[in-house]
Amino acid sequence: xxxxxxxxxxxxxxxxxxxxxxxxxxxxxxxxxxxxxxxxxxxxxxxxxxxxxxxxxxxxxxxxxxxxxxxxxxxxxxxxxxxxxxxxxxxxxxxxxxxxxxxxxxxxxxxxxxxxxxxxxxxxxxxxxxxxxxxxxxxxxxxxxxxxxxxxxxxxxxxxxxxxxxxxxxxxxxxxxxxxxxxxxxxxxxxxxxxxxxxxxxxxxxxxxxxxxxxxxxxxxxxxxxxxxxxxxxxxxxxxxxxxxx
Amino acid sequence: xxxxxxxxxxxxxxxxxxxxxxxxxxxxxxxxxxxxxxxxxxxxxxxxxxxxxxxxxxxxxxxxxxxxxxxxxxxxxxxxxxxxxxxxxxxxxxxxxxxxxxxxxxxxxxxxxxxxxxxxxxxxxxxxxxxxxxxxxxxxxxxxxxxxxxxxxxxxxxxxxxxxxxxxxxxxxxxxxxxxxxxxxxxxxxxxxxxxxxxxxxxxxxxxxxxxxxxxxxxxxxxxxxxxxxxxxxxxxxxxxxxxxxxxxxxxxxxxxxxxxxxxxxxxxxxxxxxxxxxxxxxxxxxxxxxxxxxxxxxxxxxxxxxxxxxxxxxxxxxxxx
Numbered sequence: 384x385x386x387x388x389x390x391x392x393x394x395x396x397x398x399x400x401x402x403x404x405x406x407x408x409x410x411x412x413x414x415x416x417x418x419x420x421x422x423x424x425x426x427x428x429x430x431x432x433x434x435x436x437x438x439x440x441x442x443x444x445x446x447x448x449x450x451x452x453x454x455x456x457x458x459x460x461x462x463x464x465x466x467x468x469x470x471x472x473x474x475x476x477x478x479x480x481x482x483x484x485x486x487x488x489x490x491x492x493x494x495x496x497x498x499x500x501x502x503x504x505x506x507x508x509x510x511x512x513x514x515x516x517x518x519x520x521x522x523x524x525x526x527x528x529x530x531x532x533x534x535x536x537x538x539x540x541x542x543x544x545x546x547x548x549x550x551x552x553x554x555x556x557x558x559x560x561x562x563x564x565x566x567x568x569x570x571x572x573x574x575x576x577x578x579x580x581x582x583x584x585x586x587x588x589x590x591x592x593x594x595x596x597x598x599x600x601x602x603x604x605x606x607x608x609x610x611x612x613x614x615x616x617x618x619x620x621x622x623x624x625x626x627x628x629x
Numbered sequence: 630x631x632x633x634x635x636x637x638x639x640x641x642x643x644x645x646x647x648x649x650x651x652x653x654x655x656x657x658x659x660x661x662x663x664x665x666x667x668x669x670x671x672x673x674x675x676x677x678x679x680x681x682x683x684x685x686x687x688x689x690x691x692x693x694x695x696x697x698x699x700x701x702x703x704x705x706x707x708x709x710x711x712x713x714x715x716x717x718x719x720x721x722x723x724x725x726x727x728x729x730x731x732x733x734x735x736x737x738x739x740x741x742x743x744x745x746x747x748x749x750x751x752x753x754x755x756x757x758x759x760x761x762x763x764x765x766x767x768x769x770x771x772x773x774x775x776x777x778x779x780x781x782x783x784x785x786x787x788x789x790x791x792x793x794x795x796x797x798x799x800x801x802x803x804x805x806x807x808x809x810x811x812x813x814x815x816x817x818x819x820x821x822x823x824x825x826x827x828x829x830x831x832x833x834x835x836x837x838x839x840x841x842x843x844x845x846x847x848x849x850x851x852x853x854x855x856x857x858x859x860x861x862x863x864x865x866x867x868x869x870x871x872x873x874x875x876x877x878x879x880x881x882x883x884x885x886x887x888x889x890x891x892x893x894x895x896x897x898x899x900x901x902x903x904x905x906x907x908x909x910x911x912x913x914x915x916x917x918x919x920x921x922x923x924x925x926x927x928x929x930x931x932x933x934x935x936x937x938x939x940x941x942x943x944x945x946x947x948x949x950x951x
Binding site for chain 2: 394396397400402420421462472474475476477479501502503504505507508509510511513514515517519521523525538539540541542543544545546547548549550558559560564565567593594595596597598599600601602603607609610611612613614615616618620621623624626628629
């Protein structure tokens with residue numbers, strides 16, 4: 384089985400979010416970038432397929448050279464090869480189009496992405512990719528087993544979960560649950576050393592125009608100070624009469 | 630031309646998010662001088678959608694669609710959009726909507742923006758505002774394609790009553806075998822519990838509760854308020870509560886009317902996830918907890934004293950006010 388894990392290069396979850404160039408660009412100044420958490424759960428599950436079922440695991444990112452340290456981290460965790468599509472990630476549609484070209488070239492059976500990236504939260508790349516490839520698709524996936532060409536997945540739904548039977552080729556939108564938080568791997572020295580000599584292919588992008596353009600950003604208005612109360616009667620009164628939420 | 634809105638139902642009744650989506654569709658239809666067509670799959674009575682502005686309701690009745698199936702549902706919505714000549718398709722932020730939206734988008738060659746917070750700023754060019762960076766910011770984006778898809782954020786627009794004709798019409802999509810190549814074999818869903826996705830009120834607790842055995846008072850409060858229960862990331866990581874209750878940046882987002890946080894310090898990732906909730910209450914014994922900076926109301930006190938008192942008073946309040 385050949386697996387491609389899509390890696391989004393995103394600001395660490397603790398990052399302060401600021402904008403620059405007249406609020407048209409994300410300010411990367413002082414921001415630490417990481418593997419998108421939803422993708423990292425998928426990558427770790429892919430490692431299980433590699434170790435238990437002999438799968439080959441490649442990782443891919445669409446973006447400039449600044450994303451390479453994030454791809455190297457994925458290699459240090461255990462991916463065999465990395466691909467960077469050398470074109471800016473402008474919108475979900477164009478990224479999916481670039482990834483579709485990579486999947487067709489590489490003949491992957493299973494593509495694992497994240498349910499959404501924690502920066503733009505569009506949650507559309509895995510689904511669009513599946514549609515472009517005519518592959519099966521399972522989103523918000525919290526468990527995945529593959530035997531031959533048959534796959535069994537569990538999907539989180541609002542208020543529960545459901546079990547899905549499907550087959551390869553398959554695209555998955557993964558999240559926590561694919562593996563546990565405690566199963567995530569911190570690259571060790573050996574992994575980091577090996578990652579330096581693993582292949583990182585840089586491919587030029589295919590022609591793919593964007594369908595949407597982000598024009599500007601704003602931050603939420605600062606909120607008023609908290610009203611502290613010292614007894615529960617006052618709290619109920621405020622929630623009922625002032626906030627009108629109970 | 631019309632605005633097409635997908636309306637989700639459960640047990641033959643439309644969900645509140647469906648009515649909210651119809652209200653929103655009506656708002657766009659008024660902006661663009663057109664009408665609202667709703668599509669429902671094995672759904673409820675069309676008149677319920679008319680009350681929020683649906684002029685026409687395409688009713689799909691098909692036993693093969695009893696379980697949600699993203700490919701088949703996406704195909705159904707795309708075929709309806711083509712039949713209606715819809716220029717804008719409205720979906721929501723439910724798990725099912727987010728599952729099928731990208732499939733509909735590729736089918737219709739339509740640009741898709743998720744987590745939209747309000748009516749478009751303009752319809753030509755078509756500009757919408759949506760949340761990004763897990764609610765830490767908003768972005769304005771332009772959709773350049775002929776057909777546009779909007780994923781409406783939860784609790785973003787609210788219910789607005791309108792009167793539409795609500796003319797019901799049977800709609801039979803032509804579905805292929807490929808639409809059913811993923812098959813739901815079992816569904817495991819608590820039907821007696823309010824889900825975080827649907828809840829008006831969410832009661833959430835963190836490590837301050839010291840152990841899973843202390844959650845009875847949290848569940849009691851949720852019962853009294855008709856609320857969903859949630860928890861912070863460490864609590865789900867330690868296995869005190871199921872992952873499905875974890876709210877925050879890497880868990881579920883919450884956009885409830887009221888969010889009550891008990892014994893949660895308020896890490897930046899947690900606050901991002903709950904930022905879209907309208908009113909936030911925090912109960913914590915540490916006055917320096919960052920959550921107090923993000924909350925509307927707060928009590929500095931020991932959860933083990935405050936929560937039982939609050940539950941008693943809430944019971945009295947509910948007895949008098951319901």
